[in-house]
Each structure stands twice: as C-alpha cells, then as structure tokens.
Amino acid sequence: MRRLIAPALISALLASPALAVTCGNTSSGFETWKQDFQREAKRAGVRKAGLQALANAQYARRTISADRNQKSFKYSLEKFMQIRGSATIVAQGRKRKARNPEFYAALERKYGVPAGVLIAIHGMETAFGNYMGDSQVVSAIVTLTYDCRRSDFFRPHALGALKLVDQGAITTATLGAKHGELGHTQFLPGNALQYGVDWDGNGRVDFYNMGDAMASTANYLRQKGWKPGKGYQQGEPNYRVLKQWNAATVYQQSLAIMARQIDR
Known part of the structure; x- marks a missing residue:
C-alpha cells in the first residue's frame, strides 16, 4: 500500500539544514x-x-x-611588478603628487598615511582611475556569495553592497571589478560601507570621486592599525597593515617598493 507523508513531516524535511540551499557551483540554483x-x-x-x-x-x-x-599573485616579485607596470605607476605617481601636494598632505595630516602608499594603491588598482571595471558590482558580489568556493568571505560584502544601494551610493548598474570591488581604489562593498569617507562634504560617499576614494583608503589603513610617522617597509611597523589591504605577499612587497620610490 502506498504511504502518504504527513504534511508536518514534509515541512520538517524542507526546513532541514541538510536540504537547505546554502551555495552552488553552477547557475542552476541561483534564483x-x-x-x-x-x-x-x-x-x-x-x-x-x-x-x-x-x-x-x-x-x-x-x-x-x-x-x-x-594567476598573477603566483608570480615572482619581479614578474608581478612588471605585469602591474610598476615603473609607469612610480613615474606617474610622482607627477600626481607634485601636481596636488596639499591634497596628499591633508590626507597624511588626518590619517597618517603617506602619499606614496595611497598613490601606489591607486595606480595598482585602477591605473589612477582610468579603468575601474566593467562588471556590475551587485551581480558580481552576490554571485560570489552564492558560489561555494568563498561564500562566507563574500557574504558581508554582498550585504554591504545592498546597503550601499539603500544609501544611494551605488545602483544595480554601477560597474566595478569582476570580484565586485568598486571605485578608484577598488573597495569591496562591505569595507566601502564601513570605512567610506565623504571627503568633499557633499553629503554622500562616492567611491568614483577621487577625493572620497583616497580619503576612504587612508581611513581604512588607519583603522586597520596604521601608525603615523612609522615606516612601511618589510620589518617596519606599518608593513603588516599593507596585508589588510591585500593578503598576497607579492602585492604587499610591490606596494611598499613603489610607495617608497614615489615618496622619495
């Protein structure tokens, strides 16, 4: 005789963590x-x-x-710096600092982060704002949260992106990098929400405005433990803070080298 499953049991089975949709490796379960x-x-x-x-x-x-x-983070330091165009970043970075010294001096007075560090990050991330990405930020970060590979890491950034939409800081059409990073220095949305600074005082944080983006970057580093007036080369107090920006060792090494050359 065919047995019917009680409705209460069906509900319990559907609510079971074993059957809950937590992540996926294809698009089939995304919706x-x-x-x-x-x-x-x-x-x-x-x-x-x-x-x-x-x-x-x-x-x-x-x-x-x-x-x-x-693949790029697996390269040697020399190869990584070559691919990232370190010589160009340093040359252009020195010119940018010379053209707008008071802006960078004001950031350093407020946050303690030298111009070279901020300029090197700007150059490495978006070629000084010349290419800030071609992927829709919300879709990218939500997809990465759904994907099983690093779901837990991206979850707070997906929530951050949705809250940024609520605030009017971004829209569903806002473009950024393929991993959902946005603006001049490629903030992940959760970090953008937490550390964003309205540098120009217009009442909103705009990561596609250079002033807001650079101030937000300086604020992020300061909040992560940057010590004003201390060094940032390997073995110096602020070197470890560079890891908070990007965990790849080769990135930290490159950033420290380029920042020092820009600040000479």
Missing part, C-alpha cells in the same frame, strides 16, 4: 538561493531598494571564470 538570501538580507537591515537590487542580480559567469583563474 532559489537569492530568495533564501533575501530573508537574511532583511534580517541584516537591508531595505526596499537593496532587496530589489538583490532580486535583479544576475548570475555573473565572467566573475566565476575570473575567480577560478587568478
């Missing part, structure tokens, strides 16, 4: 996962605009492809 994540977003305080942005997010295949094929 279902978004519905689950919407509930989490609501609990985290995301409002109507952010929830609508989540609903509109598309599975970002180019982001997944890029995440699976990161």
Whole structure:
C-alpha cells in the first residue's frame, strides 16, 4: 500500500539544514538561493531598494571564470611588478603628487598615511582611475556569495553592497571589478560601507570621486592599525597593515617598493 507523508513531516524535511540551499557551483540554483538570501538580507537591515537590487542580480559567469583563474599573485616579485607596470605607476605617481601636494598632505595630516602608499594603491588598482571595471558590482558580489568556493568571505560584502544601494551610493548598474570591488581604489562593498569617507562634504560617499576614494583608503589603513610617522617597509611597523589591504605577499612587497620610490 502506498504511504502518504504527513504534511508536518514534509515541512520538517524542507526546513532541514541538510536540504537547505546554502551555495552552488553552477547557475542552476541561483534564483532559489537569492530568495533564501533575501530573508537574511532583511534580517541584516537591508531595505526596499537593496532587496530589489538583490532580486535583479544576475548570475555573473565572467566573475566565476575570473575567480577560478587568478594567476598573477603566483608570480615572482619581479614578474608581478612588471605585469602591474610598476615603473609607469612610480613615474606617474610622482607627477600626481607634485601636481596636488596639499591634497596628499591633508590626507597624511588626518590619517597618517603617506602619499606614496595611497598613490601606489591607486595606480595598482585602477591605473589612477582610468579603468575601474566593467562588471556590475551587485551581480558580481552576490554571485560570489552564492558560489561555494568563498561564500562566507563574500557574504558581508554582498550585504554591504545592498546597503550601499539603500544609501544611494551605488545602483544595480554601477560597474566595478569582476570580484565586485568598486571605485578608484577598488573597495569591496562591505569595507566601502564601513570605512567610506565623504571627503568633499557633499553629503554622500562616492567611491568614483577621487577625493572620497583616497580619503576612504587612508581611513581604512588607519583603522586597520596604521601608525603615523612609522615606516612601511618589510620589518617596519606599518608593513603588516599593507596585508589588510591585500593578503598576497607579492602585492604587499610591490606596494611598499613603489610607495617608497614615489615618496622619495
């Protein structure tokens, strides 16, 4: 005789953690996962605009492809600096500092971070704002949160992106890097939400405005432990703070070298 499963048992099975949709490695479960994540977003305080942005997010295949094929951080220091164009960054960085010395001096007075460090980050991340990405930030970061590879790492940044939409700082159309980084210095959205600075005083933080972006970067480093007046080369107090910006050793080494050359 065919047995019927009681409705209460069905509900219990569907609610079971073993059957809950937590992540996925293909696009097939993305829409279902978004519905689950919407509930989490609501609990985290995301409002109507952010929830609508989540609903509109598309599975970002180019982001997944890029995440699976990161190679540059495996290069030697010499090769990495060559690929990143360190000589050009240093040469242009010195000119940028000379053209606007008071701006960088003001940032250093407030946050303690030297011009060379901020300029080197700006040059490394977006070639001084000349290329800030071609991927929709919300879709990219939501896709990475859904993807099983690093879901927990990207979750606070997805929530941050949705809250930035609520604040009007970004929209669903805002473009950034393939991993959802945004603006002149490529902030992950959760960090943008927490450390953003309205440098020009217009009432909003705009990471596509150089002043806001550079001040936010300086603020981030200071909040992560930067000690004003202390060195940032290997073995010096602030070198470890560079790791807070990018965990790749070759990036930290390159940043320290280029920043020192710019500040000479």
